[in-house]
Amino acid sequence: MSLKMTLTAFLSWVSTSLSMLILIVPVLVVALHPLRRLPGSFWSKICPLPLIIQCRKARRSAWILEQHEKHGVFVRIAPDHVSIADPQALNQIYGHKTGFLKEPVLFNTRDMSIHQRKRKYVSPAFSARNLQDFEEHMNPSITRLVQYMQKCVTESKSFDFCRWSNFLAFDVIGEYSFGSPFGFLESGRDDYNLIHTIDTRGEVLNAMGHLPRWMRPYMKYVRIDPFFYKGLRSTASLEAIGRAAFGKRKEDTSTARKDLMSFLLNAKDPDTGDRLPDKEILAEAISFIVGGSDTTSSTMTNFMDFVSRDQKLQADIYTELLEAFPGSQDSDWVASEEVSGKLRLLNATLKEVMRLRPTSSTGLERVVPEGGRVVAGTFIPAGFLVSVPTVAIHHNTQIYRNPEKLDPQRWLVEDASDLTNYFVPFSTGPRACVGRNFAWMEMLKTLATIFRLFQFERTISVPSESREGFFVKVIECNVRVGLRASK
Numbered sequence: 303m304s305l306k307m308t309l310t311a312f313l314s315w316v317s318t319s320l321s322m323l324i325l326i327v328p329v330l331v332v333a334l335h336p337l338r339r340l341p342g343s344f345w346s347k348i349c350p351l352p353l354i355i356q357c358r359k360a361r362r363s364a365w366i367l368e369q370h371e372k373h374g375v376f377v378r379i380a381p382d383h384v385s386i387a388d389p390q391a392l393n394q395i396y397g398h399k400t401g402f403l404k405e406p407v408l409f410n411t412r413d414m415s416i417h418q419r420k421r422k423y424v425s426p427a428f429s430a431r432n433l434q435d436f437e438e439h440m441n442p443s444i445t446r447l448v449q450y451m452q453k454c455v456t457e458s459k460s461f462d463f464c465r466w467s468n469f470l471a472f473d474v475i476g477e478y479s480f481g482s483p484f485g486f487l488e489s490g491r492d493d494y495n496l497i498h499t500i501d502t503r504g505e506v507l508n509a510m511g512h513l514p515r516w517m518r519p520y521m522k523y524v525r526i527d528p529f530f531y532k533g534l535r536s537t538a539s540l541e542a543i544g545r546a547a548f549g550k551r552k553e554d555t556s557t558a559r560k561d562l563m564s565f566l567l568n569a570k571d572p573d574t575g576d577r578l579p580d581k582e583i584l585a586e587a588i589s590f591i592v593g594g595s596d597t598t599s600s601t602m603t604n605f606m607d608f609v610s611r612d613q614k615l616q617a618d619i620y621t622e623l624l625e626a627f628p629g630s631q632d633s634d635w636v637a638s639e640e641v642s643g644k645l646r647l648l649n650a651t652l653k654e655v656m657r658l659r660p661t662s663s664t665g666l667e668r669v670v671p672e673g674g675r676v677v678a679g680t681f682i683p684a685g686f687l688v689s690v691p692t693v694a695i696h697h698n699t700q701i702y703r704n705p706e707k708l709d710p711q712r713w714l715v716e717d718a719s720d721l722t723n724y725f726v727p728f729s730t731g732p733r734a735c736v737g738r739n740f741a742w743m744e745m746l747k748t749l750a751t752i753f754r755l756f757q758f759e760r761t762i763s764v765p766s767e768s769r770e771g772f773f774v775k776v777i778e779c780n781v782r783v784g785l786r787a788s789k
């Protein structure tokens with residue numbers, strides 16, 4: 303045999319063996335995997351790419367819902383990740399003392415003892431007493447929003463509530479975290495490009511969280527798709543904005559206000575008695591900007607989106623508001639939380655909006671602890687990721703009758719407390735949202751004020767489009783606005 307023929311035969315053998323390997327390895331990975339009995343698409347079982355692609359398209363939750371419709375309650379959405387759309391799993395995974403740990407992707411820490419330490423010095427900032435004290439500091443921002451709406455009425459122009467609720471939420475969280483608003487409502491602009499920065503960062507970190515850990519640091523060098531590179535740049539610029547605001551607040555020792563920063567600046571490490579390092583305070587404050595801005599603004603936008611399309615519901619809410627806040631109001635009037643908190647229809651509608659369209663819609667990831675756990679009747683071995691998609695629970699037909707319908711009345715009937723166990727927009731257990739009372743106060747006050755003073759009408763009749771980063775966000779909410787007559 304000539305040398306040429308031998309070489310050809312060898313190359314052909316190599317290529318056949320490689321092809322076999324490429325075909326066989328994934329089949330073996332699927333067949334021998336510890337989670338092999340759980341369903342999911344073939345590609346999701348061998349690599350996280352399908353999930354990353356959906357995160358990249360900013361529609362992770364929608365895709366996961368589709369996967370559940372196709373495969374059932376348990377779905378492997380990545381080789382090591384099982385999504386579980388069973389209400390029983392909520393407490394089994396997220397409840398107290400379950401041993402499931404958080405993947406350190408979203409808010410900063412995974413370690414339970416560090417988390418408990420942080421919670422200790424952050425929680426007092428959200429006590430009922432402290433929130434009551436802070437309430438008056440929210441009012442000027444809400445008044446600025448009202449002034450803008452009055453301007454729109456005078457000029458007979460529609461406006462994008464999505465944008466303005468964002469301005470409001472950022473100014474309020476700026477006021478709470480750093481002692482002064484970012485100034486969005488006053489200028490009517492996002493001079494820091496903060497909104498875009500946080501949106502981009504959310505989308506990118508959401509996608510990055512599913513890449514193998516070793517790959518993540520290199521994503522900033524990937525220039526074929528600038529998505530990752532831009533998102534990581536956004537993270538850096540968010541830190542710069544936070545650092546500048548923190549520096550300003552630290553110099554201002556004159557304020558006696560009990561905002562979040564005052565708690566962080568005075569907090570002491572329970573073990574050493576030392577004050578917290580600046581780096582930790584800054585990281586904490588940034589997590590509040592991220593966690594406490596888009597979430598409240600998107601929820602208020604969803605409320606506006608639904609209620610401005612349903613004039614009957616809007617009229618009923620107005621009747622309730624008029625009874626609670628009768629007569630003409632001063633130009634800087636803002637609804638109090640004390641009264642708004644008791645308005646049954648307003649509260650039920652806000653709850654229903656958060657059920658139907660939760661901003662934190664996706665399943666929050668947790669790692670199965672040592673020894674593995676039985677979740678919703680199925681054993682999952684240790685070390686794998688599990689999550690329960692909030693949106694799937696909120697749309698579960700066994701819990702909510704007619705789940706696709708916006709029906710505030712479902713919260714007003716006597717046995718509504720059964721539903722409350724499965725209402726988890728703020729998550730549940732030890733890692734649940736620490737800012738939920740703050741958020742509820744901000745949203746109720748704002749919505750009570752604007753729906754008492756104005757009438758809104760959505761400018762489009764087609765469904766709203768949304769994008770999902772950390773949170774699901776409607777991308778526009780243009781409304782026409784008119785003044786309510788003061789009776």
Ligand code: HEM
Pocket residue numbers: 404408409421475589590593594595597598601661662666727728729732733734735736737738740741
């Ligand atoms: C409608 C508004 C809000 C929603 C839907 C919401 C939702 C959530 C959810 C689902 C989590 C759990 C995340 C996880 O387990 O991975 C969370 C955590 C958190 N939220 Fe909120 N949130 C809202 C408003 C706020 C506000 C206003 C603040 C701050 C003022 C805030 C600060 C935080 C922080 C710091 C955490 C981390 C808590 C921890 O790890 O202990 N959130 N939020």
